[in-house]
Amino acid sequence: MAVGCQPETQAPTLESRAGALAGEVGTWTPTSAKTYPSTSAILLRGTGEVLDPYFGFVHRYDPYTNTWRAMNPMCSPGYCSNAVLTELPSGKVLAGVMFAGRMGGTPGMMLYDPGTDSWSHANASYSRGSVTLLDSGKVLLAGGYTYLGGNLVPLATAREYDPDSDTWTPLPGSMTTPRYGHSATLLYSGKVLVTGGASSEAPAELFDPSTGTWTATSPMPHPGGEHRALRLYSGNVMVLVTTMGASETPVDMYDPYNGRWFSGPALPFTQPTSATLLYSGEVLVVNNAGQAALYSPTQNAWLPAASATASTSRGAAVLLHTGEVLLLNGSTPVAERFSR
Template sequence: MNANLAGEFKDTGSMLEPRYFHCAVTTELGVLVIAGSGGIELYNSLSQEWSARAVLPVARHTCGAVILRPGVVLVAGGSDAGNALRDAQLYDVAADCWRAASPLHTPRFGHTTTLLESGRVLVVGGNNLGPSGGQVQDSVELYDPLGDLWHRQGWLPVDAMNHTATLLPDANLLVVGGFSGRQNAALANAFIYDVASGQWAPVRPMPMPLMQHTATLLLDGRVLVAGGANEPFGPAQNHACIYDPAADSWELSEMCVPRKDHTATRLAAGQVLVVGASDISNPENARTAELYDPLSGQWVLTAQMPHGRFGHSASCLPTGEVLVAGGARPISHPAPVSGAEIYTLARVSHQGASTWAGVKPSR
């Protein structure tokens, strides 16, 4: 594969607290990093500084967070000291304050949380683990911000956690893969949730089962599913496949590096930046990043991070750069880290393909 790469990671100062398996949302004030520890923080891309914000009333990780409307963030579910949460909170960005929202019907972590075009929020699957045990969920809930109410929806056809949910251009939702407790296996299943009827329909399954993968909507309406594991506690995979909703078909591809618990971020020009990995057998993979070009279908390695990580967040900045924050080192007893870096894509070219030009740093 002929490639000419020019991308770089630059340190942007550490967060105030180490955290992993947290959430990150982009607000009008900057990138808000939530959970993964007790506090929340705001990154200002103009000053390149982190600042503490009002403490989340209930600490958690592996939760869901979405921007309900400008200046208001919903955080739902998650795990606190190994126990799944029903708790949901609303955060006012400008006022820097939290207030309780109605709780979920079912406590859960490892679920997906998706803002629909209607302004409502769909929560799918997860695990309701508590002191007396728990199980992987097939339950689905819809949050109505106008009434501050959660409504039960049609059951997912299979229980799933560590799956993905992607909002499609037609406003319906694609749910792919995950882990099923009933089957004690990773899933190849794919389903579409019809927002009008509130019901699920199976679509063509993936070529292989995956959990702990990523799913990214491409500019042309297809969905890139990348990495993950094909069994519980299994090794990271380099599988990638692209789902075409119009044809109900999958196209196989392969990343340069096996990954799970990584991030995949669509850049402004349409390429996808994939960062980090959980791969104890080869910890150096956690330092790597690669780019997928939907036009050529090629994967190319780009700059390496100074330190490997997984379970981090990756957020697009107004400059076109990507903020990579937190995560954990790929060691036998991972501990959260506070480091953060900015990725800048300057130029990537393929033989016979067009040049990608990213935004230069504003610093």
Template structure:
């Protein structure tokens, strides 16, 4: 690992999006001055961060989705005083944010998935004491959010992965009363219906979920019970609908990042108890 340039603002609970020009856009989060609406760009050719346009709203634990036209949609999160249903679009060519249609439900710790048809599916989350099972679709051509089928379980702090067949797999998360879930379900964009699939071997929140090059999904880490991080890892086989335990990570990790590399391996970095450690999951 080699140190690179510092961001202009310290932050956590932010988003990071790889743009078509190779720059990385980070947005929002929480820093030394509180909740942030700032955004900045990282240039890998220079290692420098440059401030770009501010979002219209401060946001923390929101989502960011990259469209084929290069625009970035941020949605929801928590602002300075409330949970947000607002959404806005970033145009890399101008560095300007434009407010777009509001979601039907305010939410944070939700998921956002880019579907094959170019729409964005958001699912679940939390809103001021309410655990959500609702889901909705953003149409970039109209800027409108449309309610779609509800998940079978309310959940937040879960994960979502778009499978090779276009369906979306959500896994784990927290239920009413902060009960951790081992249930998983599939969203079919052609019908708008959620269907339960195989159960995780371990209930978990604050984990990661990655689509592998072989079409399987690897879920790792998170927490099985409140306050206790785990290193367990399991694989989902879409053709069988079954989760299978695989080799555990070397460190217990929650709130970490997992990235699928070009060689198909998965890089796990950091986490609540894992410090500056990183490790590779090899296919």
């Protein structure tokens, strides 16, 4: 349980300090052998296990016994791929799935029940956009893309899925900018911050569940491209901005209490593929080359971390109940645990 204090009346002015540790932080330890690489994974909070589907095959990892076990398949193996996983208040997992077909496949949504190890189709429309669990227990489905006349068309549409009634409802307002490949971050206020995406200069925007409407935020320093975003314990949102041809990754911080952006210390490597908030409040960031660093909010600086196994395809990173991070390789059947 996290206990916080009242937000500051003014955004804190962070001073970046280079007080990094002399050596690398943390260690990586391989898990027991697994059968498949990983495209996405999620922690099952009820059991502490990790759900890890891969093109229809499904495994669950038990961090307490360090064992993997095969579960019932999501679909006929090889005929579906998983894009996004979201745990619902019931403990079930909502999965955005791409079934085999033309134009990258046919999108759909499924529900996984960990208690019965069973999959079922959900009555929700998946458009390859962001999926965010709201404080109400409903799920925001925003943006994505479709094909018209063989051309990829970004979407600005938004819908809410109600898992209790297994129904989805179009929202009265659309996003200010059509986008896909974006990040959506739930704020303490219950609003959702959306950043990045395929649009080259897509502005950041906020979704208000109480009205179902969208508004643009103040200008973001690095508005376009692919982002990794997460909410810090302070309530600020850290956004790691992927830029081509750079030697480091710009970090933009959003202060929701004052509605403004400010710069954080640049990540000392490029192309981050995962960012995980630890119980300590630090943030572990890893890229496909295996480079890793820890953001220290108290020092407002990046600390060098031990290197992970390299990959040629993005895997998932999951914070375990033990406080360790399980990093799943996207190109080889390798998984390893990071200990601070």
